[in-house]
Amino acid sequence: MKIVSEQEQKRASYWLSVWRRFKSNKMAFVGLIFIIIITVAAIFTPWIAPHSYDETNYAHTFEKPSWQFIWGTDDLGRDMFSRNLYAMRNALLIGFGSQAIVVVVGVIIGAIAGFRGGTVDSVLMRIVDIMYAFPTFLFNVILVTALGRGIPIILLAIGITGWAGMARLVRGMVMSLKNADFVEAARALGAKEFHIIRKYILPNMFGPIIVSIAFGIPNAIWMESGLALVGMGVRPPMPSWGNMISAGMGYIMAFPHMVIFPAILFALTLLAFTYVGDGLRDAMNPKGEA
Amino acid sequence: MEELLVVNNLKTYFHRYEGIVKAVDGVSYKLNYGETLTIVGESGSGKSVSVLSLLGLIRKNGRITEGEAIFEGRDLFKLNKEELRQIRGKDISIVFQDPMTSLNPIMKIGIQIMEPLIWHRLMSSKKAREKAVELLKIVGISDPHIRAWDYPFEFSGGMRQRVMIAIALACNPKLIIADEPTTALDVTVRAQILNLMQDMKEEFNLSIILITHDITLAMNFSDSIMVMYAGKVAEYAPIAEFIKSPLHPYSQGLINSTLDIEAKEGSIKPIVGAPPNPLNLPPGCRFHPRCGYAEDICRRVEPEYREIGNNHYVACHLAKGGRIR
Numbered sequence: 262m263k264i265v266s267e268q269e270q271k272r273a274s275y276w277l278s279v280w281r282r283f284k285s286n287k288m289a290f291v292g293l294i295f296i297i298i299i300t301v302a303a304i305f306t307p308w309i310a311p312h313s314y315d316e317t318n319y320a321h322t323f324e325k326p327s328w329q330f331i332w333g334t335d336d337l338g339r340d341m342f343s344r345n346l347y348a349m350r351n352a353l354l355i356g357f358g359s360q361a362i363v364v365v366v367g368v369i370i371g372a373i374a375g376f377r378g379g380t381v382d383s384v385l386m387r388i389v390d391i392m393y394a395f396p397t398f399l400f401n402v403i404l405v406t407a408l409g410r411g412i413p414i415i416l417l418a419i420g421i422t423g424w425a426g427m428a429r430l431v432r433g434m435v436m437s438l439k440n441a442d443f444v445e446a447a448r449a450l451g452a453k454e455f456h457i458i459r460k461y462i463l464p465n466m467f468g469p470i471i472v473s474i475a476f477g478i479p480n481a482i483w484m485e486s487g488l489a490l491v492g493m494g495v496r497p498p499m500p501s502w503g504n505m506i507s508a509g510m511g512y513i514m515a516f517p518h519m520v521i522f523p524a525i526l527f528a529l530t531l532l533a534f535t536y537v538g539d540g541l542r543d544a545m546n547p548k549g550e551a
Numbered sequence: 552m553e554e555l556l557v558v559n560n561l562k563t564y565f566h567r568y569e570g571i572v573k574a575v576d577g578v579s580y581k582l583n584y585g586e587t588l589t590i591v592g593e594s595g596s597g598k599s600v601s602v603l604s605l606l607g608l609i610r611k612n613g614r615i616t617e618g619e620a621i622f623e624g625r626d627l628f629k630l631n632k633e634e635l636r637q638i639r640g641k642d643i644s645i646v647f648q649d650p651m652t653s654l655n656p657i658m659k660i661g662i663q664i665m666e667p668l669i670w671h672r673l674m675s676s677k678k679a680r681e682k683a684v685e686l687l688k689i690v691g692i693s694d695p696h697i698r699a700w701d702y703p704f705e706f707s708g709g710m711r712q713r714v715m716i717a718i719a720l721a722c723n724p725k726l727i728i729a730d731e732p733t734t735a736l737d738v739t740v741r742a743q744i745l746n747l748m749q750d751m752k753e754e755f756n757l758s759i760i761l762i763t764h765d766i767t768l769a770m771n772f773s774d775s776i777m778v779m780y781a782g783k784v785a786e787y788a789p790i791a792e793f794i795k796s797p798l799h800p801y802s803q804g805l806i807n808s809t810l811d812i813e814a815k816e817g818s819i820k821p822i823v824g825a826p827p828n829p830l831n832l833p834p835g836c837r838f839h840p841r842c843g844y845a846e847d848i849c850r851r852v853e854p855e856y857r858e859i860g861n862n863h864y865v866a867c868h869l870a871k872g873g874r875i876r
Contacts, residue, residue, distance in 0.1 A: 275657050275702055442652035449608055449647075450640035450667045450718065464657050 279468075282544035289540020292533035299530060303350040310343035315498040323516050333518040335508070339498075345522055348500040352530065355416045355485050355501075356478035362420025363477055364470065367427025374428070375435025376458075386432070392425035401484060402493050410496040415488065419481045430473055434466045441465075468545035475538030479531040486527065502527040554621075555725060555758050556582040556605075561618035563597075563604045572829045574613070575601045576782040577856075582726070587752065587759040589769035589790075591805065592779035593826050598762050601779065602728050606643060607635050623725070641671040644719040646748075648731040650711035654703040660687070660714055661699030667721045686717040689754075690747060709740035713747065720751060726758045733768070745772060766805050770794055775862075778802045781827055781837040784856060787864040798859065798870040800842045836868065844869055 284290055302309060318338035326333045332341035374385040404418035438444060444461050452461075482502075488494040489503025497504055502523045509519030563575040575597040582588050590598040603609055605620045605627050620627040622643070627635065644667075647653040654663060664683035668674045674682065680699075687695035690713040703711060712732060719727050729748065733741040749772070752759055761773060769776050769790070776793050778786045778801060786799040797803050804822035824841040827833055833840055839849040848868050856866040 278702075442647060442649055443655045445608065446645070446647055446653040446715075447655070447666075448639070449606065449645040451636045451638070451670055452640075452666070453636070453670075460658065461655050465655070 279544045283540050286540040286543060288536045289544075292536035292540070295529065295533040296537060299349055300353060302346060303353045306346045306350045310340075310346045312340035312343040314344050314347040314500050315339065316343075323512070325516070326518055332522045333516070335519055336512065341518065341522055344500040344505060345526055348502045348505055348523060349526060349530070351412055351495055351499065351501050352482045352485065352527075354412060355419065356481045356534075358413075358416040359419035359423060359481040360474045360477045362417065363424045363427050364474060366421070367424040368431050368470070370424070371428040371431025372435055375432040376439065378436075382432070385428070389425045389428050392422070393429075397422045398484070398487060401488060402491070405488060405493045410493065412495055412499070415485055415495060419484050423477065423481065427470070427473060427477075430469060431466060434469060435462065438462045438465055468541075472538055472542045472545065475534060475541055479534040482527075482531060553584050554581050555584045555623065557621045558601075558605070559619050559621075561601060561604060561620065562616045563600050563609060563613055564616050565610070565613045567612060567830075570830045573782050573832075574829065575604065577617075578779070578782075578784050579856075580777050580784070580787065582758050582760065584725075585752075585756050585758055586775070587761060587773040588775050588777060589761045589763060589773035590777045590779060591763055591766050591769050593764060595826055595829065596779040597782040598779045599730055602730070602760055602762060603645075606639050606645075607632070608639075608645075637671065640667045640724075641722045642724055643726045643728065644722070644724045646712070646715050646719050646727060646729045646732045649735040650708055650715050651735065653715060654711060656703055659700050659702060660706070664699070664714070664718050664721055667718065671722045682721070683717075686721060687714070689720070690714070690717045690751075692717075708736055709743060712736060712740075712744050716744075716747060716751065720755065723755060724757070726760065728760045728762070730762045731764070732761070733765075734763070767809055767811070778805065781829065781832060783837060783866060784864070785838065785866055789862055792861070792863050798863070798865045799838075799867050800844050800869075801838050804841075836866075
């Protein structure tokens with residue numbers, strides 16, 4: 262009998278077919294490329310940026326885009342291009358970081374509630390309900406006021422106010438998966454419980470969790486900008502798109518470049534994540550043929 | 552012939568908020584090596600539970616309150632969880648109703664066949680891989696060495712059921728429980744799957760418990776038949792005996808409500824009414840509200856389950872000497 266080669270085994274793997282469907286969605290694909298580019302740029306910002314984010318130059322305040330300052334300068338003569346790069350870095354840091362917290366907390370709480378059920382489930386889900394019912398923005402303002410305005414604090418605040426949705430998602434999936442026919446079938450074949458959780462339940466939750474993260478990142482970035490607009494975001498001089506836009510609003514008629522560049526970059530980033538989320542959601546559902 | 556499985560007076564009750572559901576209420580049956588037993592009944596009659604109870608595969612609120620199940624000399628109800636787990640998939644395996652949902656959607660077919668081999672037969676993954684391909688070939692999947700590494704969504708319903716059978720066969724079990732294996736399949740595929748099971752039975756000397764609500768299937772396929780109604784056995788007989796003289800009015804009703812291709816208009820007589828609410832069973836014989844022969848005694852006294860002829864058991868007051876009344 263012919264033994265199967267490694268290549269044949271890889272044929273039509275699940276993730277490969279997801280990737281194929283994802284690629285055929287042009288907006289999602291462009292969005293992904295954009296995200297990769299800005300992520301690389303964010304990682305290497307200190308080396309790419311021509312100036313530091315807080316390097317003032319009073320000889321060059323309010324300058325329009327030129328060869329020296331390609332995106333112009335602001336009211337303190339700081340290089341807008343560099344500040345935008347740092348703002349992007351902070352936005353991605355907040356986006357990915359807060360979602361990491363959301364995933365860890367949400368998956369643990371949701372999985373415990375789903376697997377244990379009964380009283381444990383009721384108690385945990387009431388906590389989730391309270392988190393859900395509490396106005397997130399207000400909660401964030403309170404946390405940031407109490408704990409400070411550093412990037413780690415803001416990231417933490419957005420994370421701990423945002424895990425409720427993930428917990429609900431995971432709980433729902435665990436509850437339906439633990440009684441799914443194929444889990445029963447595995448049990449009937451003599452699978453150990455731990456194996457069932459590891460190979461049958463967790464991998465089947467992967468897709469929706471990734472999609473949820475993809476939508477959670479722009480939400481977190483959005484949240485930080487909202488906080489910045491009311492003066493509760495990242496503490497200046499550290500730039501964020503929120504505080505740059507809110508500072509630039511005062512000069513929008515005379516020096517629109519102070520608002521336009523961060524606003525466009527901000528919008529493109531949010532759009533890219535949303536399109537990637539959409540693309541992933543469609544690609545991970547094998548029945549919804551592209 | 553030697554007995555593989557003897558179930559005595561099995562009672563499985565479900566404790567629900569509204570009360571206790573006696574899903575299986577005193578069921579006994581036995582199965583010899585190499586034989587097929589068919590359990591027929593309506594939905595909710597307890598036919599699945601009466602078999603899945605053996606392997607501890609009932610929901611958390613279910614309790615086996617009484618009975619014994621001797622499988623090869625061991626009482627399955629006295630085994631601990633780990634011992635029972637080692638029997639599942641190795642000595643007794645199950646083919647489930649819906650092949651579309653019974654395979655892990657993100658695991659390759661071949662891996663799913665390999666798993667029980669690795670768990671129970673402690674095979675190396677290389678040997679298990681060869682065996683998986685071989686099994687797929689046996690159940691009639693073409694190009695098995697390629698198809699083994701496809702995902703379930705790339706298979707049709709009939710092919711998936713073949714895969715389920717391959718998985719069930721993997722460890723050379725002694726008993727296969729087929730829980731409505733053809734219900735979710737196209738009519739054209741049904742016969743193929745049944746033929747496959749028949750072939751496998753002969754090739755591997757399997758015993759089969761077939762759970763179905765299709766009585767014609769039972770007649771073509773099995774050695775003996777057990778008719779269940781509302782958690783109790785209505786009738787239990789060798790298949791030839793059953794075809795010749797079904798004694799319980801419910802069995803007769805099931806046969807009369809079967810469609811066959813030459814049926815003339817009016818020849819189908821459905822059983823009137825619906826199965827009783829399991830929380831509120833009628834007194835006396837559980838079937839009496841729907842029974843055309845019901846007499847006074849049926850409304851008051853629960854009929855005894857008794858042997859009426861050669862291995863032919865029935866629970867009906869009115870069945871005497873091989874016929875009703």
